[in-house]
Amino acid sequence: MTMPDHFPQLGVANVPACDSGLPGEIVVFASNIGPGPSNPRIQVSNIRGRLAYGKDTFSVSVSDVPAVLDGPGAPWCFSSGELHAIYSWVLLNKQVLLNYWVSDNYSTRDFLKDLRAL
Numbered sequence: 268m269t270m271p272d273h274f275p276q277l278g279v280a281n282v283p284a285c286d287s288g289l290p291g292e293i294v295v296f297a298s299n300i301g302p303g304p305s306n307p308r309i310q311v312s313n314i315r316g317r318l319a320y321g322k323d324t325f326s327v328s329v330s331d332v333p334a335v336l337d338g339p340g341a342p343w344c345f346s347s348g349e350l351h352a353i354y355s356w357v358l359l360n361k362q363v364l365l366n367y368w369v370s371d372n373y374s375t376r377d378f379l380k381d382l383r384a385l
Contacts, residue, residue: 278375280367281319288385289352294319297378299367307368308336311353313343329364333357352385359383 282295289295292315307329312319325340327333333354335342342350357364360382367378 278367278378280375280378282379282382283319284316286379286382286384287356289349289356291349292316293349293353295353295356296324297364297367299370299373299375299378306330307365309357309364310340311342313340327353327357329357329361329368331358331361356385359385 278299280297282297284290284292284294287293287295294312294315296310296312298310308326309329310324311327313323313325314320323340325342326336328336335350363378363381363383366381367373367375
């Protein structure tokens with residue numbers, strides 16, 4: 268099935284710990300869904316390492332004060348130090364994450380190249 272030209276293409280980038288520098292094999296998912304009803308956010312997998320997937324996640328805001336957002340997912344088995352590392356990573360990459368969130372022409376390859384590790 269082909270999508271019409273005006274249909275936005277959703278890009279989801281899987282950022283494993285080896286690329287983010289996050290401890291404990293934490294995997295982050297970033298999307299480029301564009302402006303809309305949701306505020307910019309990343310998803311963090313509750314499943315760590317190579318088995319991580321997008322179904323069991325919680326959201327963290329991409330803002331000047333990153334925080335876990337209310338919603339269906341909640342962090343489990345995360346230490347306060349690990350959550351602090353996630354917030355630090357968001358702050359370090361805030362502009363790159365925001366650029367990816369709103370752009371429909373910022374490639375996932377360029378996005379991953381522009382991210383900085385802790």
